[in-house]
Amino acid sequence: MTRGRRWRVVVLALAALYFLIPLIASAEFSLRAPGGGYGVANYTRIAEDPVLLSALFTSLRIAVLTAVVVLLLVVPTAVWVRLRFPSLAAVLESATILPIVIPPVVMAAGIAFVQANLGGPVFRALFDSSTSALTPFYVILALPFAYRAVDNGLAAIPLRTLVEAARNLGAGMTTALVRVVLPAVRSAVLGAAFLTLALVLGEIVIARILLYTDTFPIAVVEVGRSAAGVSVALSLASLLLTWVLLLAVSFVGSRRRRSSRSRPSAPRRNP
Amino acid sequence: MTSLLDTPTAAPDAPAARPERRWCAALGLLPFALYFLVFLGGPLYFVISGAFTDADGLPTVGNLVASLTSPQYLLAFRQSLVLSAVTAVIGAVFGTFLAQAVLTARPRSPLRRIVSTASGVLAYFGGVPLAFAFIAALGQTGLATAWLRSAGLDLYASGFRIDSLAGLALTYVYFQIPLMVILITPALEGLLPQWREAAENLGASAWSYWRLVALPVLAPAFAGATLVLFGNAFAAYATALALTSGSIPLVPTAIASALSGNVLVGQANVGLALGLDMVVVIAVVMVAYLWLQRRAARWSRR
Numbered sequence: 001m002t003r004g005r006r007w008r009v010v011v012l013a014l015a016a017l018y019f020l021i022p023l024i025a026s027a028e029f030s031l032r033a034p035g036g037g038y039g040v041a042n043y044t045r046i047a048e049d050p051v052l053l054s055a056l057f058t059s060l061r062i063a064v065l066t067a068v069v070v071l072l073l074v075v076p077t078a079v080w081v082r083l084r085f086p087s088l089a090a091v092l093e094s095a096t097i098l099p100i101v102i103p104p105v106v107m108a109a110g111i112a113f114v115q116a117n118l119g120g121p122v123f124r125a126l127f128d129s130s131t132s133a134l135t136p137f138y139v140i141l142a143l144p145f146a147y148r149a150v151d152n153g154l155a156a157i158p159l160r161t162l163v164e165a166a167r168n169l170g171a172g173m174t175t176a177l178v179r180v181v182l183p184a185v186r187s188a189v190l191g192a193a194f195l196t197l198a199l200v201l202g203e204i205v206i207a208r209i210l211l212y213t214d215t216f217p218i219a220v221v222e223v224g225r226s227a228a229g230v231s232v233a234l235s236l237a238s239l240l241l242t243w244v245l246l247l248a249v250s251f252v253g254s255r256r257r258r259s260s261r262s263r264p265s266a267p268r269r270n271p
Numbered sequence: 272m273t274s275l276l277d278t279p280t281a282a283p284d285a286p287a288a289r290p291e292r293r294w295c296a297a298l299g300l301l302p303f304a305l306y307f308l309v310f311l312g313g314p315l316y317f318v319i320s321g322a323f324t325d326a327d328g329l330p331t332v333g334n335l336v337a338s339l340t341s342p343q344y345l346l347a348f349r350q351s352l353v354l355s356a357v358t359a360v361i362g363a364v365f366g367t368f369l370a371q372a373v374l375t376a377r378p379r380s381p382l383r384r385i386v387s388t389a390s391g392v393l394a395y396f397g398g399v400p401l402a403f404a405f406i407a408a409l410g411q412t413g414l415a416t417a418w419l420r421s422a423g424l425d426l427y428a429s430g431f432r433i434d435s436l437a438g439l440a441l442t443y444v445y446f447q448i449p450l451m452v453i454l455i456t457p458a459l460e461g462l463l464p465q466w467r468e469a470a471e472n473l474g475a476s477a478w479s480y481w482r483l484v485a486l487p488v489l490a491p492a493f494a495g496a497t498l499v500l501f502g503n504a505f506a507a508y509a510t511a512l513a514l515t516s517g518s519i520p521l522v523p524t525a526i527a528s529a530l531s532g533n534v535l536v537g538q539a540n541v542g543l544a545l546g547l548d549m550v551v552v553i554a555v556v557m558v559a560y561l562w563l564q565r566r567a568a569r570w571s572r573r
Contacts, residue, residue, distance in 0.1 A: 011372040012382075015365075015448075019389075021415055022401075022445065025408035077303040084296045090568070094561055095307070097499065102311065102553065103506035105523040106546040110314025112530055113321050113543065136310050143307075145395055195395055202396040205508045209527055217399050221513050224403065232407045235400035239392065246388040 023236070030233035042233035052219050052234070059216035062131050063200035066138045067193040070146045073139070075189065078151045079181055082159055089151075096147040107137060108209035115210060130212035137206055142199050146192040153188025154181075190249045198242040318550065321543035334544035344545060347520040350436060354521070355504035358443040363497040365444075366451020367459075373452070374459055390449035398446060398510030405442045405514065409433045434515040442510055447500050454499060458492035458567060495563035502556045505549070522549055 033039035046052045081088050115127050127133045162184060166176035182189065204217045213222070216238075224231030322338075325331045338344055369386070376382045393401070408415040409426070410433050416426055432438055462485055470480040508523035522545060529542030 008372045008375060011368045015369050015372075018448075019393075019445070022404035022408040025414035026404045028414045029407035073303050073306055077300060080296070080299040084299070088300075094564070097560075098311070098557070102315070103508070103523060103546070103549050105506070105508045105526050106318055106549055107311070107314045109526055109530055109543055109546045110317040110321075113317040113539070114313070116539075137314075139306070140311050145391070191391075195391055198392050198396045202399050202509065204399055204512060205523070205527075208512065209530060217509075220403075221399060224513075228403075228406065232403045235403045239396060239400040239404075242396070243389055243392045246391060247384060250384045250388055 026232050026236040030229055030236055032229055034229075042227070042229040043237065045227070045230045046234060049223070052216075052223065052230075055214055055216045055219035058130060058214050059200055062135055062138065062215065063197045065131065065135045066142055066200055067196040069135065069139045070142045070196055071150075071189060071192065074143065074146050074150050074192070075182065075185075076177060078147060078154055079159065079163075079177060082151075082154055083163065092147070093151075096144040098144070104141065104203070104205040105209065107140070108206040111137065111206070112209055127210075130207065130214050133210060134203075134207060134212060134215070138196075138200055138203060141203065142192075142196045145195050149188050149192040149195065150185065153185035153191075157181075157184045187249050187252065191246060194242055194245045194249065197245075198239075201238045201242070315550065318543050318546045321540055322547040325540060334540045335547070337541050338544040338548055343520065344522075344525055347522050347525040348548070350520055351505055351522040354436060354440055354443065355501045358440050358447050358504045359497050359500035361440075361444050362447025362451050362500050363455075363493065366448045366496075366500075367455050367493065369448060370452045370456045370459055374456065386452065390452045393446050394450040394453055396446070398442075398507060399513045401442055401445050402510050402513035405433055405438070405445070409438065409441070434518060436519055439511060439514060439519060442514060443504050443507065446507075446510075447504060450503055451496055451500055454496035455489075455492065458489055458496075462488065491563045491567035495560045495567060498556050498560045498563070502553050502560075505552060505556075 030042050031038045031040065033041055046056065077092075081092055111133075114123060115133075125132065126136070159181065162180050163176050166180045167173075171179070202217055203215075204221060207213070207215045207218050213219075220231050220234045223234075322334055323330055323332065325333060373383055373386045407413055409431075410416065411427060413433075419426055433442075466484055466488075467480055470484050475483070505522075508521075508527070511519060511521055511524065512527075526542045526545045526549070529538040529545065
């Protein structure tokens, strides 16, 4: 046992070194003041810079829209697959890993081709603004982990019992979904939403190739050419903010579950 | 909770739907399938069709030939493949050790939560913050560079640059390890304690338990996850874009510059052909992954 423990400590210490040093260095770098010494000027820059500020709002709008579309697609589908098509679960699991490995640059290349060569009212409306053009494709990028997160949430609740009870009490399928299932998996849903936020705040490839340069991550990279400290400060802030949100969801979600269910969920087995 | 680390188990209940209602029920899957088809299939269709047409819209294989024979693209492919393979193997090995070290902690311990949520953020953030974090740490004036210099190791004097292939690999590992933790944790959780107990009762040491029982069971899942890591690094571009502004020849860099007409006017279709090459590489990787996944599932279907 002691040998096992020592091995664990070494691995965790190495991981802590590798993962913390860049973050600590970012914090130090972002707090450097131009004339020497330290200050928070790099962090307050976002309040004074109208370009950065409007880029942040654009990206937050895209993030919210993306999260809404993702959840509208994922929650009903994941519930439906668990209730009606358990045999399809493995297929969907594989399908949802696809966008992780479909290169965003290839997606962007295909979209850029449409943008350059096809006209018509549908495409004009699609490519009208960064919000309308980027949201549909960010949804694709966000689907894999959103599906996994929601599906894991559904695995932890007695889904069939809940839905059947709701329907026996006269609820329609939509009501059962919105008023019974959704509250039961709300922490998984919130987690999926915050990961979508992380994705939108970090995506530059599609936006850059399609020339929608008014999004937050692009603005962060651009400002880095003249003021690297601002870029480091803003990216560190967005990374930590997302992580704190996810951590909070993780704690709140489990506290609720522990109080409402006496028995910890045992691993399920097929009959 | 965001249980990215938990095993997605198959639904426990048997399908109750009557056969004639299954077709109606299948309509419920239509929105999801259609969305995938339009917004993922659409761009892919135009990549493939564009790769096989020339600038005047006539069918040709010239783009494909150019994308596979010009020295600059061959170099980009070689660099991308090496970068992806190296970071996938490093990320897979360290990620597995980290996942196992974390799994020995209690399920609700802060360590499990911190690693599980941080893995999600780091694996999916896309790389821009990571690029800046590494510039802050290992750039010319970075904190780690300064520490190493005061410890007597001058990185930049010995030829290291953060915007080189080695610097890029170091940065990629930063999101490869978290992704490996996410992918391999379910398989590690699938190693039943009974197996270890049985092995120990039969006189096996910890080493022979791992060598003869655990590693053979884990092998397909480990190989499959390594392939996903490879695909992930091969597809990644945001980090390289933010870190190097496209100075290192990688396939995504080549595609982006061909599309923007930086190289030659009329190269857009060659860019699409390069995209097709990339998709083919990824497709091969995914087929191997799915095959390995099926083998890995043998042990989880208990």
